[in-house]
Amino acid sequence: MNDVRKMIYGTLIGFILTLVVWFSIVYISSCGFSFTCNKGAPLIDRTPIPTLIPATLPVQGLGGDAAAFNKCQIAAVDLLGAWVTAGVPETDKFTFTDVNGQSCEAVFARDVLPLFTESNLWYPGSLSCSSCHSSDLAKALQNMDLSSYAGILAGSGRANGEPQGKDILGGGVWEDSLLYQMVYAPNGESLIGRPIMPLGRTADVPDKGPVIFAGRIIPTEETADATTTPSP
Ligand code: HEC
Structure with a gap:
């Protein structure tokens, strides 16, 4: 009787020991001697590389969004004219009517100065005015x-750095000005028989220079409403 009992207990203890040893082997082989092991945590169901890049830019409207694109278009010479006629404001806005009949406003630094300082603006390959002047x-x-701004107002013929040279802005009368x-260049020639600017300009450049994007449409009540009230 005792022997049978011993056999049963022996088998049970042996079985439990085998289980303990087996689980220990499995645990230690994957986690080592550490209790902070998370190998058994459930799998996170996602791809390792984010496939959706977070959208951080504002949503772009499709088609003509009046608020996003409100630039005006005007010929370079007409823009210069509007600025001179307005009394050559340095920082104040001046207004003009663009080629599409829109009422627009512009400022010197953003809209007029690039006509003097940017290359490739009057025609492809043109030098900027300021590269020669x-x-x-x-x-x-x-x-x-x-x-x-100061240089343009000071004019030409300042060999010794005179603060004021010969006025090129016609005293505010655009069509009388040397700049104009x-x-x-009607038909590619200057009205006064001098080389047309930017020097090297060919006859295929339009009379009044290229039509450029400049200034902004002055929001009327109608367009201001249209930007705040989205259409259904
Ligand atoms: C490649 C060099 C060059 C570039 C670029 C150039 N100019 Fe000139 N500019 C000249 C030369 C040379 C003269 C003298 C022309 C002459 O002999 O009548 C001149 C003369 C002038 C004059 C007359 C000044 C005076 O008192 O006689 C004005 C105004 C002028 N340029 C404006 C401009 C403007 C505006 C631009 C840009 C749209 C420009 N220039 C680009 C070379 C250049």
Whole structure:
């Protein structure tokens, strides 16, 4: 009787020991001697590389969104004219009517200055005015600095850095100004028989220079409403 009992207990204890040893082997082989093992945590159901890039930019409207695209279009010479006629404001806005008949407003630094300082603007390959008429007055052609507001107002012929040279803005009367006469080129020729600007400009450039994007449409009550009230 005792023997049978011993056999049963022996088998049970043996079985439990085998289980303990077996689980220990499995645990230690995958986790080592650590209780902070998370190998058994449920699998996270997702791809390791995020496939959806978070959208951080504002939503772009499809088609003509009036609020996002409100630039005006005007010929370069007409934009210069509007600025001179408005009394050459440096920071104040001035207004003009663009080629589509829209009422627009512009500011010197953003809209007018690039006509003097950007290359490739008057025609592909054109030099900027300020590359020849630079702020280094001694070297600048016609001793004229067209690279800044002050320089443009100071005019030409400032060989010794005179604060004021020959006015090129016609005293505010656009069509009388030397600037107008040098950049307006009906049939590719200047009205006063001098080389047309930017120097090297060919006859295929339009009379009044290229039509460029400049200024902004002045919001009327109608368009202001349209931007705040989305259509259904
Ligand atoms: C490649 C060099 C060059 C570039 C670029 C250039 N000019 Fe000139 N500019 C000249 C030269 C040379 C003269 C003198 C022309 C002459 O002999 O009548 C001149 C003369 C002028 C004059 C007359 C000044 C005076 O008192 O006689 C004005 C105004 C003028 N340029 C404006 C501009 C404007 C505006 C631009 C840009 C749209 C420009 N220029 C681009 C070379 C250049």
